[in-house]
Amino acid sequence: MTRAQARAFITHLAEANPDARSELTYTDPYTLLVAVVLSAQATDASVNKATVGLFRDAPDPAAMVALGVDGVARHIRTIGLWRAKAANVVALSAQLLVRHDGRVPDTREALEALPGVGRKTANVVLNVAFDQSTMAVDTHIFRIGNRTGLAPGSTTRQVEDGLVRRIPADMLRPAHHWLILHGRYVCKARSPECWRCAGREECRFPDKRASPA
DNA sequence: ATCCCGAGGG
DNA sequence: CCCTCTGGAT
Structure with a gap:
């Protein structure tokens, strides 16, 4: 994913989940x-x-x-x-x-x-x-980063650095919540619901599905 | 069987 | 990089 594609993806997640913090x-x-x-x-x-x-x-x-x-x-x-x-x-x-x-x-x-x-x-x-612009890479965000190519890497540190480079600074803090929810409900570990994902086209996940199983 | 909003230690 | 800690859910 390019930086522009990352911005589009993150923007879509924000619109789909405007109140993620709740x-x-x-x-x-x-x-x-x-x-x-x-x-x-x-x-x-x-x-x-x-x-x-x-x-x-x-x-x-x-x-x-x-x-x-x-x-x-x-x-x-x-x-x-x-x-x-x-x-x-x-x-x-x-x-x-x-x-x-x-x-x-x-x-x-x-x-x-x-x-x-x-x-x-x-x-x-x-x-x-404390409302700081840090990016916590949990298992959900690690998975999303690797599957989509948004922030490829074999370690959480690499994924974290990739996210910081690709996600615009003003989106970084709230993106944390949007990404986690995306990982929980869409880009799930077991059975990802790729047909609901905004990053489907650019995602390099090999098993991505276009419709429900 | 495999995974989950990891950390600590080898 | 690897491993272990640990119970509940699927």
């Missing part, structure tokens, strides 16, 4: 951070379900530390990797208290220094909670 379950720094940490290798539905009870018991870092690893674990056993995630959420909350006055930092370096927080999570928090 799809987000959490947009404030702390609950968003915790929710994204929990979302690694888990479906968003399972995370959203588990976090209802978790945030009712522990809506802030101090309450989360008080709840403890076992307390957190009880809430998130319905999602995968719960052992490591429970420890990370408590440790991360403790670090917010001692190093950041109980608040979520708004720099990439500080975020990535937190346990369980990597590049993708840091970028989501910066993009959504």
Whole structure:
């Protein structure tokens, strides 16, 4: 995909989904951070379900530390990797208290220094909670970038760099949400619905289909 | 069987 | 680059 084609594709996604941000379950720094940490290798539905009870018991870092690893674990056993995630959420909350006055930092370096927080999570928090023009490459965006040729690459870093080069700067931040929704509902991992995709013509995905199976 | 809005470590 | 952690959904 050329840069002009990328702009057309992204513009179409924006028009198809003008209110993409409303799809987000959490947009404030702390609950968003915790929710994204929990979302690694888990479906968003399972995370959203588990976090209802978790945030009712522990809506802030101090309450989360008080709840403890076992307390957190009880809430998130319905999602995968719960052992490591429970420890990370408590440790991360403790670090917010001692190093950041109980608040979520708004720099990439500080975020990535937190346990369980990597590049993708840091970028989501910066993009959504702090309104910065970062591009978080999750599994959906990685897949879209590679299939369409919008940002081909074998690593998330390459895809991220490709997106930054091809997507106009003023579209970068909201494009994050449009792309994720496109990946969830159209450019799906299992059975992509290519006949609904605006990038169908320029896409180089070998199995693209022109009509429902 | 395969995948999911990854991170950390080898 | 590779692997492991892990349960639920399809």
